Amino acid sequence: MTINAEIVAVLAEVSDAVQRVNLSTGLELIGQQWGHRAYRLRSYCSIERGLFAVNYVVMHQESLAVIGLGESKAVALSMARRFLSKSYDSVAELIRTVSAKRDSEIALAIAEIESVRRVPDKPMPKRVGTRRAQIFQKSGGRCHYCSAELDLHGKWHVEHMMPKALGGGNEPGNLVASCVTCNQQKKDKTAEEFIYSRSGKDGAKVAALEAAA
Numbered sequence: 001m002t003i004n005a006e007i008v009a010v011l012a013e014v015s016d017a018v019q020r021v022n023l024s025t026g027l028e029l030i031g032q033q034w035g036h037r038a039y040r041l042r043s044y045c046s047i048e049r050g051l052f053a054v055n056y057v058v059m060h061q062e063s064l065a066v067i068g069l070g071e072s073k074a075v076a077l078s079m080a081r082r083f084l085s086k087s088y089d090s091v092a093e094l095i096r097t098v099s100a101k102r103d104s105e106i107a108l109a110i111a112e113i114e115s116v117r118r119v120p121d122k123p124m125p126k127r128v129g130t131r132r133a134q135i136f137q138k139s140g141g142r143c144h145y146c147s148a149e150l151d152l153h154g155k156w157h158v159e160h161m162m163p164k165a166l167g168g169g170n171e172p173g174n175l176v177a178s179c180v181t182c183n184q185q186k187k188d189k190t191a192e193e194f195i196y197s198r199s200g201k202d203g204a205k206v207a208a209l210e211a212a213a
Contacts, residue, residue: 007083008090012097015066018044018057019102029058033084038062041073065098067091128152131175139177145186145194148179157183161191 026042040061046053049071058068058080068080084091128136136152143150150156159178162168165188178186186194 005093007086008094008097011066011083011094012101014057014069015059015064015094015098016101018059018066018069019064021045023057026059028061033081035084039067039080041076046071060095060098063095063099064102065095067094126153132158134172135175136177138172142177143179143182144176144191145178145182145198148182150177150179155180159183159186163188163190166190 021044024043026040028037029039029041030037038061039058041056041058043054043056046055049055053071056070056073056076057066058076059066067083068076068078070076070079133152135158136150136156139150141150141152142148143156144159144161157178157180159176159182160168160170161174161176168174176191182194189197
């Protein structure tokens with residue numbers, strides 16, 4: 001690696017580090033040597049040297065490539081002048097290197113944002129009321145009539161064993177968990193009547209199957 005290439009590599013690393021600190025707006029540099037206002041003298045806090053200490057950098061305004069740095073304006077400007085006087089190719093290579101790294105980081109950040117956007121949001125389960133949760137727990141997470149497994153956050157009914165139409169109330173002892181099908185089939189029957197009607201139907205089915213066998 002040539003001396004110029006080594007300088008470009010070091011300044012590229014410095015450029016990357018400097019871009020991560022809080023820079024001042026800075027002074028626009030004017031004059032032929034500064035490429036028609038292409039460069040700016042800026043400063044940033046240098047806590048390691050003291051609370052109010054600052055470092056100075058000369059940066060290419062468009063790419064933010066650092067071509068000079070120092071603890072004073074004079075040192076930073078002197079380094080920048082020396083670098084600019086060496087070779088136009090070195091300056092161009094530094095700008096290309098810093099710009100390519102910045103563009104790569106931006107592209108990666110955009111890709112990460114897009115990947116997050118593509119992940120579907122999982123719907124938050126609806127909040128279950130205290131009484132409903134207690135009835136679910138009391139019924140062991142199953143339908144009181146057919147023992148079908150229920151989902152606490154799914155679709156199931158709080159069922160009145162003694163229907164309201166027959167004077168049943170909302171006291172805990174009269175409430176059980178029921179699947180939708182059983183609740184709709186039960187209608188205004190009492191729990192005993194519905195269970196008896198179901199057992200009768202099931203018994204008839206068993207008898208029919210035994211007869212067919």
